[in-house]
Amino acid sequence: MTNFSEIPDLDAGQFQRFAKLIHEKAHIHLKDHKITLLSNRLRKRLRALSLGSYDEYFKYINDEATAQKEMVHFLEAVTTNESYFWRTTQNFEALKKHVLPELVKEHRGSKLKLWSAGCSTGEEPYNLAIEIVESMKSLGHFEWDLLGSDISTRVVDFARAGIYSGRKIERIPENILRRYFRKLEDQDAYQVRQDLREKIHFDVENLFEAMHPGLHCIFCRNVMIYFNRTDQEKLVNRFHEMLVKGGYLFIGHAESLQMLHTPFSTRPTEEGVLYQKTSQ
Numbered sequence: 001m002t003n004f005s006e007i008p009d010l011d012a013g014q015f016q017r018f019a020k021l022i023h024e025k026a027h028i029h030l031k032d033h034k035i036t037l038l039s040n041r042l043r044k045r046l047r048a049l050s051l052g053s054y055d056e057y058f059k060y061i062n063d064e065a066t067a068q069k070e071m072v073h074f075l076e077a078v079t080t081n082e083s084y085f086w087r088t089t090q091n092f093e094a095l096k097k098h099v100l101p102e103l104v105k106e107h108r109g110s111k112l113k114l115w116s117a118g119c120s121t122g123e124e125p126y127n128l129a130i131e132i133v134e135s136m137k138s139l140g141h142f143e144w145d146l147l148g149s150d151i152s153t154r155v156v157d158f159a160r161a162g163i164y165s166g167r168k169i170e171r172i173p174e175n176i177l178r179r180y181f182r183k184l185e186d187q188d189a190y191q192v193r194q195d196l197r198e199k200i201h202f203d204v205e206n207l208f209e210a211m212h213p214g215l216h217c218i219f220c221r222n223v224m225i226y227f228n229r230t231d232q233e234k235l236v237n238r239f240h241e242m243l244v245k246g247g248y249l250f251i252g253h254a255e256s257l258q259m260l261h262t263p264f265s266t267r268p269t270e271e272g273v274l275y276q277k278t279s280q
């Protein structure tokens with residue numbers, strides 16, 4: 001019987017083959033030093049499928065009979081899905097202070113359309129939804145639509161359920177937790193209010209294939225760090241195409257568009273730089 005923990009790390013050639021496949025399927029660029037990380041993650045798939053080597057697994061994931069089903073697990077294994085509520089709150093502050101007041105005024109009477117692109121387990125879109133509802137206290141009622149999507153089926157299922165505990169919710173202010181979540185009986189976990197869960201549309205999709213025209217805001221935070229520069233540029237240009245004139249793109253605090261050729265205009269604010277589409 002195979003002792004899976006004794007299977008050594010991928011060799012350089014095997015790593016390159018898997019890295020190429022990951023890039024083809026998700027555009028994720030794995031640097032060479034991720035060899036141990038990838039080995040550990042794939043070892044779990046070998047164990048689950050009782051396969052004795054990475055080469056067998058590579059065949060399995062490329063075999064017409066098994067590829068489609070296994071790809072779901074493969075993508076789950078190779079993506080990094082860390083997320084939590086109240087992450088980089090400057091983005092939400094800027095949204096409430098500058099972006100929503102402007103968009104609501106400009107587009108009065110029409111629905112604001114927002115997208116959390118690479119939403120992982122759902123904290124970002126729910127956080128956005130809470131900020132939108134809260135902002136109506138000062139801006140008055142407006143119609144809105146929010147899509148959360150990710151390439152990993154597992155995280156999208158998790159997001160739909162909307163149940164969180166521990167570190168994921170520890171930064172949420174007490175009054176917000178009480179207002180927008182309900183504590184689950186006999187569990188140390190909270191579920192997002194049903195009306196908010198029903199309001200957000202969740203989907204499994206690859207960012208490089210998705211096309212959602214007519215958006216007012218895109219949140220794509222802590223996702224582009226996994227792509228190479230060419231793909232980042234491609235994606236940011238796709239985002240530009242999908243936004244209405246005057247729409248905004250939010251990226252993570254460790255990310256920047258500075259080194260990329262993009263048509264976005266920058267607008268400095270106290271809460272950080274805003275990226276806005278100002279031309280068609």
Ligand SMILES: C[S@@+](CC[C@H](N)C(=O)[O-])C[C@H]1O[C@@H](n2cnc3c(N)ncnc32)[C@H](O)[C@@H]1O
Binds near residue numbers: 117151226
């Ligand atoms: C670190 S999480 C970021 C979650 C959230 N945006 C945040 O900032 O908390 C990155 C997410 O991007 C997703 N992702 C990576 N490549 C993708 C692709 N090509 N299409 C869609 N989602 C992708 C991963 O599955 C993962 O859930």
